[in-house]
Amino acid sequence: MSYLIKELPDEERPRERFKKYGVKALSNEELLSILLRTGTVNKSVKDVSTDILKEIKLHDLDHINYNSLKKIKGIGEVKAITLLSAIEFGRRVLTKEDLVTQIRSSKDAYDLVKDELENELQEKFLAIYLNTRKYVVEKKIIFIGTVNNSNVTARDVFRDAVRCNACAMIIVHNHPAGSISPSFDDVKLTNEFIRLGRLLGIQVIDHLIIGKNNYYSFRESDGDLFAEEE
16 A cells, blocks of 8 residues: 555654745655655655656656656656646746737747757647737647648647637647758648638738757748738
């Protein structure tokens, strides 16, 4: 049976120390213990936390993925999801993106997503939703995997645009190999999204491909594609 935090001595319980001394007084292991909640059959949750931080440096947790995290002894599906959710929530608090970023150019859009995409090992497709003044309303990953018309569902992308009351969007995906040259599927996808956007009254104002420290903008490369959007 797994050990619960409440089974530790009072003076060692992270939650008790939190209440007595405040969050800043807790060690990395104690903070991790609060998130994990339980240990394993043979180890307390605090010992499991110590083992995890020995195996993975603290700053590397920001880049670890679900499958890699589950390979660590003591981390199952629920713990992996909890940790990754906590990491992402903290990231969003620090970035403070909501309705403070105005997209005036393709470079602005690139700056918004580059840290999230340029070092990814998997291809990701996301949408940046904008209001009438081109301020960011929401940024959302839509799909993970090879990007083409068959697996990026336009319905999902435009449904989210309607849900967050967006007037325009920029679609973005990365090339993990680093090249920013658009493929045939990239061109086809761009044209299809522009066409659907015109039908639905939601402007698709650019499509970015993110590579290694660089980007490709369909708008910058071929402004005629978006001529009716002006």
